[in-house]
Amino acid sequence: MLNLISSSVLLFAFPLFLVVYVFYKYFTNPLRKIRAAHALAPFTSLWIHSIRWRSVENATLRGAHERLGPVICLGPNEVSVNCVKGGIRDVYAGGFEKGGDGAGHNWYRFFANYGGVDNMFSTGGNKRHSTRKRMLSNIYSKSVVTASPALLAQTASILYDRFLPYLASTFSQSQPGVLNIYALLSATTMDIVTGYIFGLQSSSNLIDNPKQLAWYLDLYNSRRSYNFWPQELPGLTSFLEKLGYRLVPKWVDEANREIEKWTKGMCERAAGALRQGEIGVKETPVVYQQLAVALSKEAKKAGGEKTDLSLPIASEVLDHLAAGFDTSGITLTYVIHELCLHPEIQADLQREIRSLSPPIVPSSVPTLPAPKTVDALPLLHAVIWETLRLHSAIPGPQPRVTPPQGCCLGPDEHPYYVPGGVRVSASAGLLHLNEEVYERATEWRPERWLGLDKVDEEKRKDMESRWFWAFGSGGRMCVGSHLAVYQMKYIIAALYSNYTTTVVDDTGIEQIDSYTAPPKSNKLMVRLERLETRGM
Numbered sequence: 001m002l003n004l005i006s007s008s009v010l011l012f013a014f015p016l017f018l019v020v021y022v023f024y025k026y027f028t029n030p031l032r033k034i035r036a037a038h039a040l041a042p043f044t045s046l047w048i049h050s051i052r053w054r055s056v057e058n059a060t061l062r063g064a065h066e067r068l069g070p071v072i073c074l075g076p077n078e079v080s081v082n083c084v085k086g087g088i089r090d091v092y093a094g095g096f097e098k099g100g101d102g103a104g105h106n107w108y109r110f111f112a113n114y115g116g117v118d119n120m121f122s123t124g125g126n127k128r129h130s131t132r133k134r135m136l137s138n139i140y141s142k143s144v145v146t147a148s149p150a151l152l153a154q155t156a157s158i159l160y161d162r163f164l165p166y167l168a169s170t171f172s173q174s175q176p177g178v179l180n181i182y183a184l185l186s187a188t189t190m191d192i193v194t195g196y197i198f199g200l201q202s203s204s205n206l207i208d209n210p211k212q213l214a215w216y217l218d219l220y221n222s223r224r225s226y227n228f229w230p231q232e233l234p235g236l237t238s239f240l241e242k243l244g245y246r247l248v249p250k251w252v253d254e255a256n257r258e259i260e261k262w263t264k265g266m267c268e269r270a271a272g273a274l275r276q277g278e279i280g281v282k283e284t285p286v287v288y289q290q291l292a293v294a295l296s297k298e299a300k301k302a303g304g305e306k307t308d309l310s311l312p313i314a315s316e317v318l319d320h321l322a323a324g325f326d327t328s329g330i331t332l333t334y335v336i337h338e339l340c341l342h343p344e345i346q347a348d349l350q351r352e353i354r355s356l357s358p359p360i361v362p363s364s365v366p367t368l369p370a371p372k373t374v375d376a377l378p379l380l381h382a383v384i385w386e387t388l389r390l391h392s393a394i395p396g397p398q399p400r401v402t403p404p405q406g407c408c409l410g411p412d413e414h415p416y417y418v419p420g421g422v423r424v425s426a427s428a429g430l431l432h433l434n435e436e437v438y439e440r441a442t443e444w445r446p447e448r449w450l451g452l453d454k455v456d457e458e459k460r461k462d463m464e465s466r467w468f469w470a471f472g473s474g475g476r477m478c479v480g481s482h483l484a485v486y487q488m489k490y491i492i493a494a495l496y497s498n499y500t501t502t503v504v505d506d507t508g509i510e511q512i513d514s515y516t517a518p519p520k521s522n523k524l525m526v527r528l529e530r531l532e533t534r535g536m
C-alpha cells in the first residue's frame with residue numbers, strides 16, 4: 001500500500017509539480033511581456049540552446065526581429081535588442097557587465113587561456129577590466145598607431161620582403177597566379193599583429209612558412225565547432241567530464257595547448273630581446289613591453305614583487321593575436337571577394353592607390369607612403385567600411401548581463417522592464433541592415449560612404465557611429481580597431497598596386513554562423529593578373 005502511494009506520488013505528483021513550477025516561473029517573469037522569438041522561449045532556454053547548437057542563430061534572430069520588432073525574448077532569462085536608443089546605447093555605452101563575479105554567467109570566461117588565466121577580453125567585472133584596459137589602450141590608440149616608427153617598419157618589411165614576393169611567386173606554379181587568398185591574408189595579419197606585439201624577430205612568419213600556417217589555421221578552425229558546450233553550458237560540460245564523459249574531444253584541448261605553447265615561445269623571445277637591450281626599431285616588442293612594465297608596476301604596488309607574470313602576459317597577448325589576425329583576415333577576404341565582383345570599383349580603387357606618393361609598387365627603394373596618406377584615400381576607406389558593415393567579422397550576439405537593479409529596454413514609446421541578471425545582446429549583422437540608415441542595406445555599395453561631409457550631420461552620425469557596430473561600442477569596444485584598419489588599408493593598397501584579381505572558385509564563401517564568422521569553406525580562390533597587362 002505504502003509502496004503504491006509513493007510510486008503514484010512519483011508518477012503523478014512530480015510531473016504535476018514541475019508543470020506548476022514552470023507556469024509559476026512564467027507568470028512571475030517580467031520577460032513574458034516581451035514578444036517571444038518562439039512560443040517556447042519564455043518557458044525554457046532549451047529552444048535557444050537548440051538554435052545555437054544547430055548553428056542557425058543568425059538567421060533565426062534576423063527573422064524574429066523582422067517579425068517582432070527591436071526587443072525580443074529568447075529565453076526565460078534572455079533578450080535580444082536591435083536598436084540604438086533603448087538598445088545598444090543603454091547596454092553597451094551604459095556599461096552592462098559581461099557577468100561573472102556573482103552577476104550571472106560570463107559567456108566570455110571561455111576566452112581565458114592557460115587553464116583559466118583571465119585577460120582583458122575574458123574579464124567579467126568592469127572594475128578589473130578597466131584596470132587592464134588602461135594599461136593597453138594608449139599603445140592601440142589611433143595617434144600612437146599612426147605615428148609608430150616600429151609598426152611602420154614592421155609593416156614595410158612584411159609587405160616588401162614577404163607579402164609581395166609571395167604573390168609574385170604564385171606565377172611560377174602550374175596554375176600561374178592562382179591562390180587561396182584567405183590563407184595568405186590570415187598569415188599576413190598574423191605576422192603584422194604579432195610583429196607589433198613581439199617585435200619582428202620574435203614574431204611569427206606564417207607567410208614564408210606555409211606548413212606552419214596550415215598547422216595554425218587547422219588547430220584554430222578545428223576547435224570552432226566544439227565551442228557550443230563549454231561556452232553555453234559550462235556547468236554541464238565540466239560535470240559530465242568529471243563523470244568521464246567528454247563533450248569536447250581531447251584533441252581540442254591539445255590544440256589549445258599547442259597554440260598556448262607557440263604564444264609562450266614568442267613571449268620568451270621578446271623578453272630575451274628586451275634583456276639584451278639595444279634593439280632596432282623593427283625589433284621593438286611594443287605591446288609586450290608596455291604590458292610587462294604595467295603589470296610589474298601593479299604587482300609591486302600590491303606588494304608582490306616576485307609574482308610570476310609570464311602567464312598573465314601570455315594569456316593577454318594570445319587573445320590579441322587571435323582576435324587580431326582572425327577578424328582582419330575575414331574582413332580582407334570579403335573586401336577582395338566584393339572587388340572581384342565589382343571590377344569597375346576595383347579599377348577606380350587601383351587608380352586611387354596608384355596616386356600614392358611614394359607609390360608602393362613600382363618602388364626602387366621599398367618605402368611605404370605615410371600612414372596618414374593611406375588613411376586619407378576616400379575610396380579605400382569606403383571599400384573597407386562597407387565590407388565591415390555588410391560582412392562583419394563578428395556579426396552575431398555580444399552577450400552582456402543586466403545590472404542587479406534591472407533596467408528598461410526598447411523605444412521610449414514602449415519600454416519593457418527587464419530584471420537584473422538577464423542575458424542581453426545585440427548583433428552587428430542585424431543593426432547594419434537598418435534600411436533607414438543604410439539604403440539598399442543588403443547590397444555592397446561603397447559609394448554610400450563617399451561625400452559624407454556634404455550630407456546632413458544627423459544622417460552622417462547615424463551611419464558612421466550610432467548604427468555602425470563592427471567594432472562594438474562602449475567600454476568593451478574593440479581595443480585593436482585602429483591597428484586593424486591600419487593593416488587592412490596597407491595590405492589592400494599593396495595588393496592592388498600591382499595586381500588585378502578575379503574569382504576562380506568562391507563556393508562556400510557564405511559566412512558561417514559563429515562568433516567570428518569566416519567563409520564556410522575556409523578559402524577563396526582568386527587569380528592574380530599583373531596590372532599593366534590590363535591597362536589602366
Ligand code: HEM
Nearest residue numbers: 120121320323324327328394398471472476478479480484
Ligand atoms: C577587422 C578587425 C576587427 C574587428 C571586426 C574586431 C571586432 C571586435 C568586436 C566586435 C569586439 C567586441 C566583442 C564583444 O564584446 O563581444 C572586439 C573586442 C576586442 N578586440 Fe577586436 N576586432 C578587430 C581587430 C582587432 C585587432 C587587430 C586586435 C588586436 C589587438 C583586436 C583585439 C580586441 C580585444 C583585445 C578586444 C576586447 C576588448 C575589451 O574587452 O575591452 N581586435 N573586437
Ligand SMILES: *[C@@H]1O[C@H](CO)[C@@H](O)[C@H](O)[C@H]1NC(C)=O
Nearest residue numbers: 058059062395511512513517
Ligand atoms: C545571416 O543570415 C542571413 C539569412 O537570414 C544571411 O543572408 C546572412 O548572410 C547571414 N549572415 C551571416 C554573417 O551568417
Ligand SMILES: *[C@@H]1O[C@H](CO)[C@@H](O)[C@H](O)[C@H]1NC(C)=O
Nearest residue numbers: 164165167168171361498530
Ligand atoms: C609586380 O608583379 C610582377 C608580376 O608578378 C612581379 O614580377 C613584380 O615583382 C611585382 N612587383 C612587386 C614589387 O612585387
